[in-house]
Amino acid sequence: MGRRRPVVLGLALWGCLLAGWAAGRSKVNPRIIAAPQGAKEYVLPRSEKYPVFYHKENTSAIYIGGEGKLYYYDFATYENYVEDFPVKNEGQCMMPGSPEDNKNYLTLVEKYGDGMLVCGTGACSPTCWNLTQRKESTPWDGRGIAPFTPDSNTLVVVDGHDIYSTIKKSQQNGKIPRFRRVRGGGELYTSDTVMQNPQFVKATTLRHEEPHQDKIYYFFREDNPDKSPEAPRNISRVAQLCKEDKGGTGSLSASKWTTFLKASLICVDPVTKGNFNWLQDVFFVPASNWRHSKVYGLFTNTWGSSAVCVYSFGDIDNVFRTSKLKGYNGPNPEIKPGQCVSSGQHTPSETFKIADSHPEVQDRVEPLSPTKSPLFHNKHRYQKIGVHEVSAGDGRRYNVLYLATDKGSIHKVVELPEGVQNIMELQVFPKKDPIQSMILDHKRAMLYVGSTDRVLEVPMAMCGVYRNNCDSCLLARDPYCGWLNSSCQSVYLNREVHQNLNLDPWQGKCQKGDIKENDYQNITVVPFSRYYLNCPIESHYATYNWYHNNSLIKTCNTTHPQQDCFHFIQNVSHIHYGHYVCISEEDGFKQALVKERLVNQLRFMSQKGQATMTFASWLQLLLMVVLVELFH
Numbered sequence: 001m002g003r004r005r006p007v008v009l010g011l012a013l014w015g016c017l018l019a020g021w022a023a024g025r026s027k028v029n030p031r032i033i034a035a036p037q038g039a040k041e042y043v044l045p046r047s048e049k050y051p052v053f054y055h056k057e058n059t060s061a062i063y064i065g066g067e068g069k070l071y072y073y074d075f076a077t078y079e080n081y082v083e084d085f086p087v088k089n090e091g092q093c094m095m096p097g098s099p100e101d102n103k104n105y106l107t108l109v110e111k112y113g114d115g116m117l118v119c120g121t122g123a124c125s126p127t128c129w130n131l132t133q134r135k136e137s138t139p140w141d142g143r144g145i146a147p148f149t150p151d152s153n154t155l156v157v158v159d160g161h162d163i164y165s166t167i168k169k170s171q172q173n174g175k176i177p178r179f180r181r182v183r184g185g186g187e188l189y190t191s192d193t194v195m196q197n198p199q200f201v202k203a204t205t206l207r208h209e210e211p212h213q214d215k216i217y218y219f220f221r222e223d224n225p226d227k228s229p230e231a232p233r234n235i236s237r238v239a240q241l242c243k244e245d246k247g248g249t250g251s252l253s254a255s256k257w258t259t260f261l262k263a264s265l266i267c268v269d270p271v272t273k274g275n276f277n278w279l280q281d282v283f284f285v286p287a288s289n290w291r292h293s294k295v296y297g298l299f300t301n302t303w304g305s306s307a308v309c310v311y312s313f314g315d316i317d318n319v320f321r322t323s324k325l326k327g328y329n330g331p332n333p334e335i336k337p338g339q340c341v342s343s344g345q346h347t348p349s350e351t352f353k354i355a356d357s358h359p360e361v362q363d364r365v366e367p368l369s370p371t372k373s374p375l376f377h378n379k380h381r382y383q384k385i386g387v388h389e390v391s392a393g394d395g396r397r398y399n400v401l402y403l404a405t406d407k408g409s410i411h412k413v414v415e416l417p418e419g420v421q422n423i424m425e426l427q428v429f430p431k432k433d434p435i436q437s438m439i440l441d442h443k444r445a446m447l448y449v450g451s452t453d454r455v456l457e458v459p460m461a462m463c464g465v466y467r468n469n470c471d472s473c474l475l476a477r478d479p480y481c482g483w484l485n486s487s488c489q490s491v492y493l494n495r496e497v498h499q500n501l502n503l504d505p506w507q508g509k510c511q512k513g514d515i516k517e518n519d520y521q522n523i524t525v526v527p528f529s530r531y532y533l534n535c536p537i538e539s540h541y542a543t544y545n546w547y548h549n550n551s552l553i554k555t556c557n558t559t560h561p562q563q564d565c566f567h568f569i570q571n572v573s574h575i576h577y578g579h580y581v582c583i584s585e586e587d588g589f590k591q592a593l594v595k596e597r598l599v600n601q602l603r604f605m606s607q608k609g610q611a612t613m614t615f616a617s618w619l620q621l622l623l624m625v626v627l628v629e630l631f632h
């Protein structure tokens with residue numbers, strides 16, 4: 001948890017967002033609310049009910065699979081095309097529940113071999129196409145890779161020529177979800193007894209030092225076998241499998257995984273004992289040593305709060321290798337359950353029998369030491385998590401978490417030495433459209449955020465939101481941004497920028513000259529007119545004050561959601577002219593947000609001379625004359 005009281009500064013763009021937002025004040029509320037800056041948008045030719053997205057790292061393009069269509073858009077070149085994938089054989093659906101069943105919803109777009117793999121429901125006849133250079137192959141049977149109808153409880157992992165999937169192969173039977181190998185190395189599936197009503201979250205493969213130790217890990221929720229009233233109904237799990245699993249030796253076990261084991265994932269706040277038992281999403285952060293590769297687990301609880309717990313694959317592996325099996329007290333066979341055997345060998349049937357009847361290990365997987373507690377938790381209901389490692393100006397690396405909310409926005413949370421800080425709320429979709437997909441391009445430092453009708457390419461470094469104000473730029477503690485040459489710049493443009501990411505006092509890093517004084521905007525206002533002074537509220541922890549000729553004239557309290565801090569002059573007279581400044585103050589940090597000098601039009605003109613009068617000022621003068629005439 002961040003020890004500093006989190007504050008919010010910056011650009012408030014969608015007023016409607018602010019209203020609902022201030023209510024859920026928590027320790028890790030974002031500092032800044034911003035619209036994406038420098039973002040590019042691709043609007044789909046039509047809205048897609050079940051879109052799937054694919055983006056290849058270090059490119060600027062996105063593929064979107066929709067109903068019978070594959071959309072391609074390149075954000076750099078604007079190249080785009082749409083490929084049709086119509087239903088081949090009509091009427092394969094046995095019991096067409098809705099007309100939608102008779103369509104080909106693309107459910108998978110992935111890199112496969114040298115080309116792409118595109119699969120869809122094919123009107124209850126799952127079909128795949130190989131796509132090379134925009135040329136599609138003849139369709140092939142995609143059962144097990146694509147579902148019969150769009151389904152959310154599906155995972156497909158394409159790893160080289162191997163494909164793993166949780167999709168059932170037949171429309172009628174196979175009610176019990178299984179984790180399968182469907183391509184490469186012979187078909188295998190999990191025993192029906194090892195998971196109880198699983199809901200799959202994500203899967204990955206992980207290379208170990210020796211190829212025969214390579215593993216598949218998948219994360220899921222399932223019903224808790226403990227039905228006591230105080231026990232949570234769902235339990236979050238990680239399962240392991242050996243990639244080179246050959247299946248069993250008996251006829252019943254020949255097509256079953258023999259290396260399956262599962263363990264519970266723990267995510268409990270030690271202070272409140274609050275249990276975050278519902279795994280919502282995970283993100284894998286690879287490391288050169290697989291043991292240090294991490295899993296960022298996003299959990300929610302029944303009350304709608306979220307927590308992020310981080311695990312290492314080293315710890316997960318340790319639990320699977322060293323823990324006793326739950327409920328098994330017999331002797332361990334020579335090859336222990338869950339152990340990968342040398343290439344080409346089968347797991348002995350004795351080992352498989354024990355593991356198959358005791359698939360759960362007793363020890364639970366705990367978050368990383370030393371705290372073994374959540375990285376943070378708050379009252380937002382996050383849907384998706386992504387983690388990007390940015391190397392800051394000082395050469396140190398910082399992890400930045402991107403958390404998609406259920407309101408079309410993304411929170412940017414930084415892991416700083418003294419804790420986590422929520423630095424920004426990015427309102428990606430103004431209408432709060434749900435975020436269907438959030439893909440991180442680590443190399444290009446871009447986010448690809450998709451909804452049912454558009455995709456945005458958003459730069460992770462958005463230093464413009466700190467509006468070239470040195471204090472804002474440094475106080476934000478955004479590892480992507482720093483101060484140099486009178487502007488708030490991205491570290492990707494210049495690594496020499498000054499930043500304030502450690503606990504050093506930030507004051508003093510900003511020179512006097514960095515804050516431009518005397519930059520009042522001159523505004524000519526006719527006497528007897530109305531005038532609004534408008535100061536944008538950017539932080540819900542700040543006080544906003546309007547000063548006129550250095551005297552305080554208005555204070556805005558932001559505890560009640562309110563869009564801006566207004567000062568209204570009903571009838572402008574000579575005393576209303578002069579200098580107006582709106583200053584925000586939080587944690588002793590003051591910032592002038594708006595500086596205006598109201599000038600009497602007549603005097604201003606006579607100073608400047610009539611020759612410089614514009615058409616607009618002629619109109620204003622005319623209006624003034626009319627007003628003066630009216631009131632006399």
Ligand SMILES: *[C@@H]1O[C@H](CO)[C@@H](O)[C@H](O)[C@H]1NC(C)=O
Pocket residue numbers: 058443
């Ligand atoms: C990313 O792509 C660019 C060209 O588009 C290439 O120059 C660069 O080496 C690539 N970076 C990585 C890390 O692959």
Ligand SMILES: *[C@@H]1O[C@H](CO)[C@@H](O)[C@H](O)[C@H]1NC(C)=O
Pocket residue numbers: 112113114130137138139140
């Ligand atoms: C599709 O690609 C895979 C892998 O490259 C290949 O094994 C398969 O034969 C291809 N299928 C068709 C119909 O081209």
Ligand SMILES: *[C@@H]1O[C@H](CO)[C@@H](O)[C@H](O)[C@H]1NC(C)=O
Pocket residue numbers: 197198199221222223224233234
């Ligand atoms: C959670 O548990 C309830 C009750 O056992 C069950 O109906 C539901 O399907 C479970 N949900 C998930 C996602 O596992």
Ligand SMILES: *[C@@H]1O[C@H](CO)[C@@H](O)[C@H](O)[C@H]1NC(C)=O
Pocket residue numbers: 485
């Ligand atoms: C500072 O900015 C000016 C103008 O924007 C530019 O000409 C100059 O090269 C910049 N200096 C550095 C060190 O980046």
Ligand SMILES: *[C@@H]1O[C@H](CO)[C@@H](O)[C@H](O)[C@H]1NC(C)=O
Pocket residue numbers: 519520521522597
């Ligand atoms: C406003 O007017 C004053 C006095 O004429 C001048 O010094 C100042 O530069 C002007 N400000 C801007 C932003 O033009």
Ligand SMILES: *[C@@H]1O[C@H](CO)[C@@H](O)[C@H](O)[C@H]1NC(C)=O
Pocket residue numbers: 528571573631
């Ligand atoms: C504004 O003030 C002037 C002088 O005090 C007065 O004559 C005029 O009626 C006022 N106008 C309005 C709209 O209140």
Ligand SMILES: *[C@@H]1O[C@H](CO)[C@@H](O)[C@H](O)[C@H]1NC(C)=O
Pocket residue numbers: 555556557
């Ligand atoms: C703002 O709130 C503070 C504390 O809640 C209170 O002391 C102060 O009087 C309020 N100011 C205004 C202008 O409402």
Ligand SMILES: *[C@@H]1O[C@H](CO)[C@@H](O)[C@H](O)[C@H]1NC(C)=O
Pocket residue numbers: 549574575576577578579
């Ligand atoms: C503020 O200053 C302006 C000019 O500097 C003057 O015209 C105006 O009367 C002053 N108003 C007050 C309330 O001090």
